[in-house]
Amino acid sequence: MTLTARQLNRATLGRQMLLRRERLDVVDAVHRVVALQAQEPASPYIALWNRLAGFAPAELDQAFADGSVVKTTLMRITLHAVDAVDYPAFHEAMQQSLRASCLGDPRFTRAGLSMAEAEALIPGLLEFGATPRNNATIEAWLADRLGELPRASVWWALRRFAPFVHATTQGPWSFGPRPSYVAAPDHARPGDPDASVQRLTERYLEGFGPASVQDIAQFSTKYVGPIRSALDDLLGTGRVVPLDGPDGARLFDVPGGLLPPGDSPAPPRLMGMWDSTLLAYADRSRIIPPDNRTHVTRNNGDVLPTLLVDGYVAGVWRPLEAGIEATSFQPFSDEVWDGLENEARALTAFLADREPAIYRRYAHWWAKLPAAEVRLLGR
Numbered sequence: 001m002t003l004t005a006r007q008l009n010r011a012t013l014g015r016q017m018l019l020r021r022e023r024l025d026v027v028d029a030v031h032r033v034v035a036l037q038a039q040e041p042a043s044p045y046i047a048l049w050n051r052l053a054g055f056a057p058a059e060l061d062q063a064f065a066d067g068s069v070v071k072t073t074l075m076r077i078t079l080h081a082v083d084a085v086d087y088p089a090f091h092e093a094m095q096q097s098l099r100a101s102c103l104g105d106p107r108f109t110r111a112g113l114s115m116a117e118a119e120a121l122i123p124g125l126l127e128f129g130a131t132p133r134n135n136a137t138i139e140a141w142l143a144d145r146l147g148e149l150p151r152a153s154v155w156w157a158l159r160r161f162a163p164f165v166h167a168t169t170q171g172p173w174s175f176g177p178r179p180s181y182v183a184a185p186d187h188a189r190p191g192d193p194d195a196s197v198q199r200l201t202e203r204y205l206e207g208f209g210p211a212s213v214q215d216i217a218q219f220s221t222k223y224v225g226p227i228r229s230a231l232d233d234l235l236g237t238g239r240v241v242p243l244d245g246p247d248g249a250r251l252f253d254v255p256g257g258l259l260p261p262g263d264s265p266a267p268p269r270l271m272g273m274w275d276s277t278l279l280a281y282a283d284r285s286r287i288i289p290p291d292n293r294t295h296v297t298r299n300n301g302d303v304l305p306t307l308l309v310d311g312y313v314a315g316v317w318r319p320l321e322a323g324i325e326a327t328s329f330q331p332f333s334d335e336v337w338d339g340l341e342n343e344a345r346a347l348t349a350f351l352a353d354r355e356p357a358i359y360r361r362y363a364h365w366w367a368k369l370p371a372a373e374v375r376l377l378g379r
Contacts, residue, residue, distance in 0.1 A: 004261035007262040009138075010264045010266070011260065011317075012286060017033065019265075022052060023054065031085070031086065033207050034208065035086075036092075040274070044071075046273055049347070050265065050269050050272070057350075067084055073160050077101045086266075088184075091184070093197045093222070102156075110153050111157075127182040129181060134179070134184045144157060164181045165181065165182060198239075201227060201234065202240065206254050210252060213228055215281045231252055268308060269343065272304070273303055273305050289312055291329075292329050307328065320360075322376045324376070325374060325379040326344065327379075331372050
């Protein structure tokens, strides 16, 4: 069987719980979707609101507070929220890339330390970080050991690749503007980086497959070579199977992975900033039409809140005082606008108790966007 582009789109939507909202425990939901982008504190909450029926944000608050879901730097060298059970293997799989991202960066090199000297600080720092510590406290700890070196540079690197996670602080979405960090809980790391790359690859396919080698590399920011090796090992044990994709593409998937029919209905959704579905593929046309990609992914890497229509990005949205402003990149039918209106009303109610004006600091992008139509929804 050769999969069509439409089937791949529906596979992503089905595995990411975007064909219908499902009733799941929050931790199970985070596990199911593999990883939620978390640069903006509100985004994991918006992601789960889009995916879960009756989602209560207090449940995610609790999961962050008790450590069953952790927020930390992982794939694509950026912040994600993941199931704590996945964290040890994900971090071990990513650690080489996380460390390498610091080596030539002036934010680390100006400290004047070698990587070996920086790594020698980790055991003591983890002991110190057994309870939550903010940046200033950790930099003071480093000052006692490093003297006049630029401690902020050392800590910038260490918090990228050492096993630290974000501790909950304050604000409407568990994490405020002044971060705090804590040593990651010990979940018995595999101690085998190759096995951890296999685990990350397998988990990616569970949540985002079928996919190509390049897709997996894009999601993880791993070189293609280690991904190919992981897939070879997984193929050999039957934990991954090959598939044929559009235009002869060679794809991979977990056995029995969900493959909804290509004509499965996909309801409208208002996706949060940097939603993982928009960033999980080298070929982003699976969910973002090529003509729309530069509109929603800005030249500095910002990925705007998007409208999904029939499973594809078709516009953007932002909250205003009077409701949700929806900007379409193409004409919508009355039925589509009605569906977006219902979603906007629900989102307005969801945000009202927490932060009605999320993402406000990105409003400057709207002056540079094309628009087929702009409507104020959810009033």
